[in-house]
Amino acid sequence: MSHHAFREPGDPLELEVDWIVVGSGAGGASAAVALARGGARVAVVEAGAWRDPEHYPSSAYGGARDLMPAFGGLATAGRAQWPVVQGEAVGGTTVINSAICVRTPGDVFVRWAAEHGVGGGPMAERIGAIQDALEVELHASRATGRAVGRSDVLALRGAAALGYDSHPTRRFVEDCAGSGQCLQGCRAGRKQSLNLNFIPETLERGGVVLSCAPVARIVLEGNRAAGVRGRFRHPRTRRAGASFQVRARHGVFVAASAIQSPLLLRRSGIRNRSLGRQFHAHPGTGLFGWYDDPVDMHIGATQGWSSLAHRDTGGFKLESLSIPLELVAGRLKGGGAVLAERLEDFRHLAMWVMAVKAESVGSIHPGPLGPLVRYTLDRADMVKMRTAAVLLAQTHFAAGARWVIPGIHGLPYKIDADALHTIEDAPLDPRAWVAVLSHLFGGCPMGADPARSVCDGEGRVHGHQGLWIADASQIPTNLGVNPQHTIMALARLRAETALSRATP
Amino acid sequence: MERAHTIPHRRLDPTAAVVRSAVRAMMPGSSTLPGCGELELDAFVRRLLHEASWPMWLATTASSLAFVLTPPLTVYLPLPSFLLPASLLDRHADRMSGHALYPVRQAAMMVKTVMGMHWGAHPRVREALALPPYPEDPGTWRTH
Ligand SMILES: Cc1cc2nc3c(=O)[nH]c(=O)nc-3n(C[C@H](O)[C@H](O)[C@H](O)COP(=O)(O)OP(=O)(O)OC[C@H]3O[C@@H](n4cnc5c(N)ncnc54)[C@H](O)[C@@H]3O)c2cc1C
Numbered sequence: 001m002s003h004h005a006f007r008e009p010g011d012p013l014e015l016e017v018d019w020i021v022v023g024s025g026a027g028g029a030s031a032a033v034a035l036a037r038g039g040a041r042v043a044v045v046e047a048g049a050w051r052d053p054e055h056y057p058s059s060a061y062g063g064a065r066d067l068m069p070a071f072g073g074l075a076t077a078g079r080a081q082w083p084v085v086q087g088e089a090v091g092g093t094t095v096i097n098s099a100i101c102v103r104t105p106g107d108v109f110v111r112w113a114a115e116h117g118v119g120g121g122p123m124a125e126r127i128g129a130i131q132d133a134l135e136v137e138l139h140a141s142r143a144t145g146r147a148v149g150r151s152d153v154l155a156l157r158g159a160a161a162l163g164y165d166s167h168p169t170r171r172f173v174e175d176c177a178g179s180g181q182c183l184q185g186c187r188a189g190r191k192q193s194l195n196l197n198f199i200p201e202t203l204e205r206g207g208v209v210l211s212c213a214p215v216a217r218i219v220l221e222g223n224r225a226a227g228v229r230g231r232f233r234h235p236r237t238r239r240a241g242a243s244f245q246v247r248a249r250h251g252v253f254v255a256a257s258a259i260q261s262p263l264l265l266r267r268s269g270i271r272n273r274s275l276g277r278q279f280h281a282h283p284g285t286g287l288f289g290w291y292d293d294p295v296d297m298h299i300g301a302t303q304g305w306s307s308l309a310h311r312d313t314g315g316f317k318l319e320s321l322s323i324p325l326e327l328v329a330g331r332l333k334g335g336g337a338v339l340a341e342r343l344e345d346f347r348h349l350a351m352w353v354m355a356v357k358a359e360s361v362g363s364i365h366p367g368p369l370g371p372l373v374r375y376t377l378d379r380a381d382m383v384k385m386r387t388a389a390v391l392l393a394q395t396h397f398a399a400g401a402r403w404v405i406p407g408i409h410g411l412p413y414k415i416d417a418d419a420l421h422t423i424e425d426a427p428l429d430p431r432a433w434v435a436v437l438s439h440l441f442g443g444c445p446m447g448a449d450p451a452r453s454v455c456d457g458e459g460r461v462h463g464h465q466g467l468w469i470a471d472a473s474q475i476p477t478n479l480g481v482n483p484q485h486t487i488m489a490l491a492r493l494r495a496e497t498a499l500s501r502a503t504p
Numbered sequence: 505m506e507r508a509h510t511i512p513h514r515r516l517d518p519t520a521a522v523v524r525s526a527v528r529a530m531m532p533g534s535s536t537l538p539g540c541g542e543l544e545l546d547a548f549v550r551r552l553l554h555e556a557s558w559p560m561w562l563a564t565t566a567s568s569l570a571f572v573l574t575p576p577l578t579v580y581l582p583l584p585s586f587l588l589p590a591s592l593l594d595r596h597a598d599r600m601s602g603h604a605l606y607p608v609r610q611a612a613m614m615v616k617t618v619m620g621m622h623w624g625a626h627p628r629v630r631e632a633l634a635l636p637p638y639p640e641d642p643g644t645w646r647t648h
Pocket residue numbers: 022023024025026027028045046047048085086087088089090091092093094096097098099100101102183213214215216255256257258260261264437438439440470471472473481482483484485487
């Protein structure tokens with residue numbers, strides 16, 4: 001049997017393979033399939049359950065319960081409490097993301113080289129070649145037809161009227177049906193989340209998958225990573241099951257996410273002052289436009305419009321977002337009858353969001369109720385957020401919105417074009433804003449200097465053998481673009497390097 | 505493949521009662537939309553409290569309790585929210601969500617999030633807003 005799901009307490013599961021990959025998200029699945037293609041026997045060990053499209057929930061409640069760690073209950077512990085959104089399933093966050101495909105901008109490699117002594121031109125070239133291949137394998141294509149909803153059409157119109165570049169989003173999706181349900185998993189199976197392709201391929205090539213299997217520790221023999229161990233966890237009741245121990249002949253890839261990878265290394269006894277440091281994110285928030293005619297933003301791709309026009313000058317990216325009705329209530333001001341009346345307008349709302357290329361740095365620590373994410377946006381980043389909010393409002397008005405609903409504390413519930421200045425003057429206190437973190441970086445940052453980084457430019461943990469980082473935690477800066485493509489390409493690069501180094 | 509499970513029923517459940525009262529007040533309905541109280545709220549709350557992770561359970565109950573206890577900060581009456589007359593309860597729900605104190609606002613936001621998860625997924629609400637109904641969440645996964 002090559003897939004082991006939850007097992008009742010009893011006989012432990014023991015296996016030996018060439019390589020272990022901890023976590024099966026963007027990084028883990030990409031590393032696993034690359035290792036398997038190279039002829040190695042791989043075990044993917046994943047904390048979440050393996051759910052296929054027929055198992056996916058439809059509601060936001062089901063999404064939080066079935067596809068997110070701790071019911072989606074993680075939030076930043078900083079000046080403001082902003083939700084930190086991640087997936088927990090075979091396929092990781094790719095199961096619940098919008099699959100937006102953006103190549104790594106060239107300036108990122110230049111910056112890594114200048115600030116961290118890694119990356120540079122040679123890495124840019126290799127990542128570019130891998131990204132070419134990934135785009136073919138995962139059907140990268142621009143949204144067309146049903147995938148471009150009315151909200152997206154309005155956004156295109158607004159951006160064109162203001163004279164900035166924007167386009168239907170390019171995504172890893174084959175023939176999108178435009179159901180706007182990506183965040184709960186694509187039940188139509190069109191979105192190329194990695195549980196549908198790289199993980200099954202890893203199995204077909206002789207690999208093993210352990211699901212419902214959170215790794216408790218990496219087993220170290222001296223400074224060599226020799227395996228992993230933990231206990232199966234029931235995906236519904238969370239009770240512990242049988243123990244498992246997997247031994248690795250060559251090594252262990254850690255790809256448990258920017259939040260979990262540093263914590264796993266720490267509890268495995270790895271001592272490095274940079275563990276949990278250099279945490280970055282792209283915090284995002286959105287504004288609703290209110291239109292005279294129904295927008296019905298649930299029709300079309302979840303994120304069918306985007307613009308990178310302001311990444312370099314303003315430090316943000318813009319996108320449309322079909323936010324589920326369940327989550328709209330929390331985004332509209334007011335309560336009681338006032339809120340009920342506002343929710344009547346749902347069909348007339350279009351939500352557009354920004355992702356801020358934030359330079360603020362946070363850190364990850366173990367906490368009493370789970371991970372503790374210390375993170376607060378500094379003033380400069382808040383200015384970027386506010387500038388993006390102003391531009392989104394202007395875009396809504398240019399597209400014909402009658403009002404904009406900013407959702408910022410201290411501002412009126414809705415404003416017309418004449419009151420745009422209220423957003424320009426909006427408070428810069430993060431507590432006035434309702435934002436989320438969904439693009440996460442760092443925690444095990446790469447760098448040439450072992451005193452300031454956890455892994456080297458090839459992803460190997462400093463001072464250890466056979467221990468590699470293959471997820472977003474190795475990324476030492478923000479990217480300013482959606483990260484899945486970069487994470488997958490880096491993971492494949494790590495796997496290919498590891499294979500070339502492994503002794504037969 | 506595993507099936508979804510049944511939720512145990514307890515006759516007296518003060519935690520569920522607190523959450524229910526906060527959620528119901530946050531979404532009383534309008535002339536065209538049903539309120540949470542009309543939409544099998546009891547079953548939803550029991551399910552949530554049973555299935556939620558420990559941090560989520562804590563956040564839900566603490567926020568609901570805050571809703572019950574904060575009328576002195578919003579409508580300036582030393583009464584728990586469930587003893588307020590309807591018009592004041594409504595004002596409390598509205599003012600709490602825009603309160604100057606961040607923790608109070610955050611508690612209201614949490615109650616609204618819970619409310620939204622129930623209300624926004626309900627077939628009657630979805631029909632009223634021209635949204636397709638959700639099929640039941642299977643709650644299943646691959647077991648081999
Ligand atoms: C709502 C949302 C929308 C997004 N949309 C996009 C988008 O459109 N385009 C884009 O480029 N990016 C998007 N992202 C971001 C992108 O999905 C993530 O950056 C990316 O998936 C992170 O990859 P990762 O490998 O670092 O971690 P993940 O994909 O999160 O995978 C980590 C995996 O490790 C598992 N794990 C954790 N701890 C353990 C343990 N102890 N043992 C075993 N397994 C463990 C987790 O369960 C998880 O499956 C989105 C993110 C979110 C939340």
